[in-house]
Amino acid sequence: MADLLGRLVLRHLEHEDVDLRVDAQYDERVARNIAGHLALTPRDELLSRFREHVDDPASGRLEYVVAKPGGETVGYIFLTGLDWVNRTCDLSITMLPRFRTGLGYLALMCAFDYVYGCLNMHAVLTMVLDVNEMMASGEWNAKRANVTSTQANYTDGAFRAVHVWTQTRPEYEAMIAEGRARIAAMRERLGNGLGKEVGAR
Template identity: 25%
Template sequence: MPIVTVRHFTEEDIPLRTELLREARFTANLTDFAVGAGDDGLIARQHRTITEEHRTKRMFTLCGPRGRVMGFAWITSIDWRAQRCELSFGVLPRDRGLGALAVYAVHKHLRDELNMRVIVNQVLTHNTMFLSAEALEAQHQVRCERDSYTVGEWRTACYWTLSDEDVRKHEASAGQRRRELAERIRARIEARS
């Protein structure tokens, strides 16, 4: 059973996501549109996404053990024909240690349930909540200076795609590493016997 599951975002999730959108670290690392919006406007915007914008934007709720909400993900720039989208997410402060598992769960959900074949990822370079600066530098394919204006500053963003081919290569590589590790362990055990 997976540690993180993904479900559709509902009206009941709006208050908790609103809190996250106003959290200082989230605001500094993704977007500050919530800072200038009143509660009614922010709630209306999320409600509109649920009821009117499914063709171009979808939101999801990330759940941990026993269905406890741990964060949210949303896709934008959806191209249904090309099977592409841009992924964003925010994990609640208490669960940020599980961020990598959340990212994996969302990617799997988008591929398995929505049939997305290419997922565009974006991280602002100063955001090291899930990726270290070194990992981000090694992973990105495009670096865009002055991409986003948040918390009174222009921010640089790194973008990269994750295609079906990339996923297959990663899974094959991970499987090979597991087999090599198992073989080394077997060899050590046999050497001691």
């Protein structure tokens, strides 16, 4: 179990999580943001697949639950394409709809933190469907993408582009450092403004 940024907890998927995990796959608000074939798979088959991932870490797919510190599940992270020699993997995330706005981006950052910090990966491949409602705007995804494949996926009754990008550990660390610098600068500006206001009274 990893406590990430003091806000979210990342833990391995267990048998007691499988029913809720499969329910999420059948939620149309989730299904239209991911590859649509899972929603067409019989429930018993999906349950069997996820139980296999729980029982066999060598199945080629690592499944994690993202939860609040109190235990409430907010989403799921799974890793595929694991290359332990070259330290690379594919990362995917599924957020429960009611937690997308407040915790979606944080969950993704926490996933990167875990993959680089705990699994010692050097590069992570991420693939997102255009107009994905779970994470960010299509414009943000398109700008970040190394490759965009148009009409690569047919989901929710329409062809959609797929944005693909690779992020290395140094790139992630630089992004975090930049974010912390912006926060520090904002706090300093707010602090200076508050000091001037207090001094003027």
